[in-house]
Amino acid sequence: MKQPFLRSFKRYGWFILPLLVIAAGTVFSLTRHEQPESMTALSPAPMTSPLSSPTPTSSSTAAKSARSLPHPSPSARASSPSPRPSRTPHDPEALTPEQAALNQRNKADFQASLPTVDSLIDMRVAIAEGLPVATIRTSQEAAVLNSNGEPVRKLAAETTYTVRPGDQSIRLNSSRLPSAVLIDPSPQGIFYLGFGEGPGVETRSYRGQLLLLSDNGGLWAVNAVSMRSYLYSVVGSEVSPSWNMEALKAQAVAARSYALTYYFRPVNSVYHLGSTERYQVYRGIEREAPRTREAVDGTAGEFVSHRGDIVESLYAASDDIVMEAFQGHGMSQLGALDLANQGYTYKQILKNYYPDTGVGRIEQELE
Numbered sequence: 001m002k003q004p005f006l007r008s009f010k011r012y013g014w015f016i017l018p019l020l021v022i023a024a025g026t027v028f029s030l031t032r033h034e035q036p037e038s039m040t041a042l043s044p045a046p047m048t049s050p051l052s053s054p055t056p057t058s059s060s061t062a063a064k065s066a067r068s069l070p071h072p073s074p075s076a077r078a079s080s081p082s083p084r085p086s087r088t089p090h091d092p093e094a095l096t097p098e099q100a101a102l103n104q105r106n107k108a109d110f111q112a113s114l115p116t117v118d119s120l121i122d123m124r125v126a127i128a129e130g131l132p133v134a135t136i137r138t139s140q141e142a143a144v145l146n147s148n149g150e151p152v153r154k155l156a157a158e159t160t161y162t163v164r165p166g167d168q169s170i171r172l173n174s175s176r177l178p179s180a181v182l183i184d185p186s187p188q189g190i191f192y193l194g195f196g197e198g199p200g201v202e203t204r205s206y207r208g209q210l211l212l213l214s215d216n217g218g219l220w221a222v223n224a225v226s227m228r229s230y231l232y233s234v235v236g237s238e239v240s241p242s243w244n245m246e247a248l249k250a251q252a253v254a255a256r257s258y259a260l261t262y263y264f265r266p267v268n269s270v271y272h273l274g275s276t277e278r279y280q281v282y283r284g285i286e287r288e289a290p291r292t293r294e295a296v297d298g299t300a301g302e303f304v305s306h307r308g309d310i311v312e313s314l315y316a317a318s319d320d321i322v323m324e325a326f327q328g329h330g331m332s333q334l335g336a337l338d339l340a341n342q343g344y345t346y347k348q349i350l351k352n353y354y355p356d357t358g359v360g361r362i363e364q365e366l367e
Contacts, residue, residue: 116300117364118228123259124271125230125282127206128195130218134163135194135201136210142185146178155183162197165214182224183210190285193221206284213270222271223284231255231296232288237281238315239333241289247337248295249346253359254313254331255280256296257303261312304350305360313354 095103128134142155153175155161164171168179185191191210194203208225234255235241235248258280262273275282304311314330316322322330331353339349347359 116228116297117362118231118256118296118300119226120364121227121263121362123225123227123230123263123273124211124266125223125225126220126267126271126274127204127223127282127284128193128219128221129274130216130220131195132164132218133197134219134221135192135197135203136161136163136183136212137192137194138183138185138189139191140185140189142183142189142191144172144177145182145184147180149182152177152181155185160194163212163219165217165219168214170212170214170219179214181212183212185209204284204286211270220270223275227256227259228296228300230259230282232293233284233286234259234280234282235295236287236289236292237283239337241291243337244340245291245295245298246344246346246349247333247340248291249299250331250336250340250349251315251333252292252295252299253302253304253346253350254315256299256301257305257311257313258315260303260310264310299346301362302359303362304354304357306354306357310360311354311357313350315353 136155137160138155138157141157143151144153144155146152153172161172166176166179170177170179170181183191190205190207192203192205193210194201196202206223206225207229208223211222211224213220213222231252235252238255239248239251241248259273262279266272267274273279304313314322314326315333316325316330317332318334319332322328322332331350336349336353339352340346344352350359351357
């Protein structure tokens with residue numbers, strides 16, 4: 001792109017990630033601070049240190065966080081609440097097999113509904129670059145916001161709009177919008193991006209928000225999405241959800257570690273990384289599956305770490321490709337599956353392919 005359009009368009013806060021090193025590995029302590037409900041200005045201010053698009057290196061490299069910020073002072077603890085009357089727990093042996101199975105399913109559903117630390121990290125992923133035309137649709141009524149976070153119009157639910165880049169503007173059907181707008185279909189909504197127009201055009205569905213930019217005669221689309229939802233799709237896009245769970249978990253940790261290197265070392269100030277094979281494949285909701293979600297949530301916050309740094313965990317389909325592309329430094333996905341089928345755990349698989357590393361973890365710190 002010709003110039004960075006924005007510093008950040010995350011609406012839900014910044015993150016402070018001081019680095020803590022412990023014997024068992026690396027832990028990032030994550031504290032979330034809410035920002036006002038408005039977008040950060042989309043003015044074309046350059047980054048402090050301009051970054052060019054990185055290319056794969058010949059070995060797994062460690063990406064250090066840009067800066068270690070001081071940890072905020074802990075807030076005062078609330079006084080202890082008054083004790084509640086104790087309740088007699090249900091006797092599990094009194095349940096019928098059907099009731100016990102239903103109870104287990106309800107517990108599993110409840111656990112799956114809880115947010116994980118991955119939910120607190122917002123990724124910005126370029127899902128379309130330089131399109132001449134696109135179509136968009138949202139599952140719910142969506143707000144269209146300008147660079148100051150002000151609504152400029154609304155999109156009706158389940159209505160298809162045609163989007164074209166204009167001269168310092170974006171054309172939405174017959175409307176003229178600013179050259180950078182954010183489409184917010186609400187936390188529960190999803191949006192559909194068509195990579196062109198007309199019958200048979202490829203359309204994908206995504207969670208999160210959509211940033212549209214007009215630049216140099218092309219339309220750019222960036223998905224602001226949680227790390228959790230991003231990895232749900234990446235793992236399902238990179239390997240089969242039917243694989244051994246330990247192989248899926250190894251893939252989830254490697255994909256998270258790779259994404260974190262770009263979180264701290266983004267391609268530019270507009271997005272962290274792309275969605276193609278040049279980075280790691282991200283195709284939205286269509287590639288999610290229950291087992292990929294299980295693998296991501298079962299390793300929430302975990303990444304490949306070397307001496308306190310995040311490893312850019314390169315990987316490819318087979319040993320031959322890893323040798324050709326990365327001189328043997330990286331994980332073979334088929335090799336990981338073979339090791340998992342032999343009984344290796346995901347941490348043992350990662351240790352095999354990324355020597356002298358451990359598994360670090362990001363943890364949420366509650367105030």
